[in-house]
Amino acid sequence: MIDEPDSFSPRQGGTGDINGDNNVNLTGSHGRVWRGDIHIGLDALDRLAERVPPRRPVSANRLELLDKRFVPPSGPGFAQAQERLRNPGTVVISGQPGSGRLAAGLMLLHRSGQGDVSSFQELTVTEGQLDPDPRTIQEQERLLLDLTGYGHSQLSDIKNAVEIFRAEVEQRAYLVVVVSADQQRAWGTDFGRVLTIGCPERAAVLRRHLEVEGIALPDKAWFTPGLAHYLHSGRMSEIAELADQVRAARDRALSAEPGNWLADALNALADQRGAARNRVTALRDGRDKALLFTAAMLDGASVDEVFDSEARLLTVAKYPHSGSHSLDEKDFTQRLDDLRLKVDAHGVRIAELGLDAALRTYFWTSMPGLRTAFRNWVASVVASQKVTGPHKRQIVERFAEQALAVGEKEHIVLLVHQWTRENLRAKNRDNYRILAEILLHFGLTHEQRGQEFRRQFYDWAKNPSTATPLARIMVPLCETVIAPTFADQAVVRLRHLAGHGDEEVRSAAANALLRLAGVAHFWRRILYRLCPTEDSDHFPAPDRLLFAGLAAPELLLRVRAVLGHSQVRRQLTTCWRLILADPLDWTPELVTRWLSAKNPVLRRILVDAAAPDPALLGYLYGIGRRWQAAATPAEDAERVVNDLRTAVDRALDLTFLSPEARPEETGR
Template sequence: MIQRTDTRVRDSGVTVTGNGDVYIGMQLRDSDKQAFRRVAEDQLRRLRYVLVAPPRMGEARAVLADSGTVILDGVPGIGRSAVARVLLHEHHRDCGVFRELPAGEEDELPLHDPALVGTGDQLLLDLSAADDRRWAAAQAELPALRKTVHEQRAHLVVVMPYRGVLDPDLQYCRVVLERPSGIGVFRRHLRLHGVPPEQYLQPDGTVTGFLTADRPMREIAEFADLVRRARDAGRPGDGFAQWCETAGRARNDGRRDAAALVAKLREAPQRALLIAVSMLHGAHADVVHRAAEQLLSLLGPPSESVSPLQQRDLAERLLDISATAAITGQVRFEKLDFDSAVRAHVWDHMPDLRPHLGTWAASVVELNDPHVVTVVRDSLVERVAGEYLRTGRADELGYLVERWSTGTTSRPRLEAAVHALTRGLADPVHARDFRRQIYQWCANGRLEGELARVLVRVCADVLATSHPDQALVRLYHLARRERGTTRARQALCDLVAGSRRLHRVLLDRLARSDFSPAHLGIFLQASDPELLTLHSGTSHALIDEQSAQRSLTACWHAVLTELPPPQWQAEARRWLHRAAAGTGPHSGLLLDLLVSAAQRCTEKRGEAFALLYACARDAERAGPENAVRAAETTGLLLHKISAAQGIAPATPPTTSPRGTRP
């Protein structure tokens, strides 16, 4: 989480504003996953505090509590997605997680698949932007999904398309939300920003004029943040009216003022400095100066060199563009929010510059300067990515990410690529496009350079927070394709280690694969016997489920048939060690699954049995358990092998005092 004072706050479909900006940006560090998840959880709690309940939200709350499902309808811009998240957050329990469901996206579980729902989950199905075809397809699957939600004691909130046609059988779940009070939303955000009630409760003409139109909730939140920033940058003695007036001018006149300034500045160095300040607003003057010089160099040959003693100093040049440098060196425009106005004007009206700005941004994040700190790099990437997304060019941002990740790259450039993808996944309009693009890269794309590494981090740390099923699918494809590293495989196994439901889904997918060496390598790492036998607060372990037993047996059979023994014996010994640890009925079950897999090997059955027995003898010598217990496990395995061959009774002659009897 990075806090700034000059940029709006965004998350997945929700705008949250506060004292400083909350920005989600991921670095290539192992600790990022928990940090990202913590930020996401904090934002849900913050959203619950800041939300002004719209009329009929109480009815939606009652329908959700009564039936486990509510379908939200209403005019766009009234905060349907925010209401959905708050409703689900109110049902948060220790045994479930909040996540968004995929709907009709490539290679995903269909909505009617029971494997999609975990016990106690809080599920959001946001179809507010779906077309008629996609909405009809989702409706056809809703009855089966709702049945699973009920069986798993989960909760489901569906945001339907405005003016969409809803099946009569689902009408009783539908609640049409109404627009909350605009002034109430505005004041709630101001209160969050620490503005005293005696200030914001007084009438103000600027606020009244702004709220006359039916503004979307996001715009109201953004205007409240402008007022907060006007307060922070204002002069001593200014009051609420002055703050609102300043915010109103920034909102209404910024683009016009930016256009006038660009038209006035005819020289390339002036415009380069203007663009550098707008993209690096708040950065140190040294960084701004070097960035402007890099932009000039990128766009053309350098002009005739002039002695530094003859050049205009930076302070004078900043005055030309209505900017100043503080005593601490940070450069900012004098007018509130003028940086975003300049960025928008340059992006919209100087289109030939766009292809160069991505290259320039990559060179800036790689600057070797003590003032080029993480917040400066992240802010620059955020602003460049924001312009691509604002103008509907998600595909070009994806291409830029690919360029940053391939060829000659560096850690700062890779961090920038991860950050840009994170920004795309958080965009309420283009998130689906980025999930689709990431899937194409992971499943079918040419993974040149460090692109795979970037994708692993984004899937494991970012996508897994809101769309764990989609993260699983994408990591699965990366893992089956990776060569010379097991980074994706490890991330995939870490993901399923935290969710029995995802573990079950992965085992099922592997059991239906072509059993290539890559798939079997994933299985061997993902079949950790400790996880398989873990209860984790529920009445049974994953290995107790028949579907999981079928998947495990099928995969072990493929391992014994397709892989040379050195590639699987270590994992077999782990199973035997777990069996020797005495996990109640699971000890015998672990052995049963290994024996059943070997029994399927037909002509190689004898060899497979012999190899398993040899593993057991090796496990005796290397295992953490005492020798007596290990020998008992080997004896039990030998009995099961003999029974499978028809040369011993199915029931072992003795039962271990620790309960290894199957």
């Protein structure tokens, strides 16, 4: 069994959702059998073929969304790379920062070649080696290796590893390596000519992004002051952000004119750090700063929600009371007016588009001594009965953004632990679980901090005593967020969770793995990690149970192409050898399922697993005879068992004997 190391790379985020279309449940309502710390119902095998509406992989959605907005780069490099990737192989592309070189790499994988484009995976580097193991890479997989964040000294250490990986996979997979412009010479010698990806026409990129949002700018809007920077030298990420701000201006209904939306968006994207700093430093009263921060974190909340949340911040921050009676102080509406906070049907807002984000950033970066108080305040607001669910979610998301931006993962982890305690009141448990899941989703998908959270998941998953509510939300996050981009790491974590101390967690993790197994490249990865070495006799109960689901013919034959690989057949044989040698109550049922599939490859694997042990071969043949006696139509079963008997005879070198002289079956 293989447990792969975690990956470390400069680009750490990952997002997505990829699943098979089969619904599997490893615990049944009747016939339950206890084996070690695993429950399995014999009726579970009957449900392996149940169907659920297929869930669209978010990784595929991510590529499709990018495809809608993508404008091909200038120059011949992109077309040449597409030509090289008509069949499995490797291309190395390069481009200037901000040219959209990573997007170009993704689109090369999305638009080139044949096969299932949803089998996309991002490679990472661990201690000079590429992850995942190249032996787990399947036919037609799409692989992206981003090396733009590495320096020359680092690249020299991993270049040989990349070459070894490429030699292993390029006959069956599509690999795009993205390097920075100053790395071209170093990579061109060994990997062929590096193809330069030019920058797309910027106006076309902006127009395409806006079209996707249903926005068409009038001709005169293209002469709006401030737009020239974006059209002449803007990075692709800046243009995407500009389009997003135009959409935000439209949604805020500041104007009915698309040209005004663009002007508002450009103003919002102007460097507002100075405006935020001036707005805060002009305030002398700490209570006013608290109100401004609250409004920035809860933009759009009602007056009552802002009032309650500000009071909680003053309490958590231990701000001294003014000592005067509330009748002697300004009323709350006057305080909002003094701070130039807009109150309308949409709630309390900071009028200037984009200034709320600049204020949040200013408070978090400029007041590090208050970050613990800010975290405790978020917990207090979430506990409030006066703040609505959507605004609780909003404040949690903005807290996550700021904590990640300043690199303080610990604040997020602490709240996750707090919101997944075992002793939470039942009526609040689900709400807290949702908010904890939001925090972890932000962490896992963060560009710089994603690796830290995947490592945290690994540590939690390995501990069978991890709080059950936390383990329960880890399962879907492994399946839907980690798996599409870091498939191997998701499988490793789910396997550990399948050994958790809570039965529901074990079942959920196993079911998640089997849902992923509906995609061939996941099926092979799971088997790769389950299978003991050929000289081992250790096959833990959780892995046996997972194998029972993985080997169900209803699932296995959906990914039947895997049976064409000798490594897969050897691994299945190894697993069956240990199961037949020490059978569980469900073993005969799974054997008969394999016989019922009437697949000669499956029968050959069973016989190879039992050979050359006469007792195991007799046990196998006995199961076949009992199945034949009860099977309908009897003729089909008889043919299968006759073939099985012939294979058993060959395994025992008894083909010269008459039927009467063959060894008897054993009931074992």
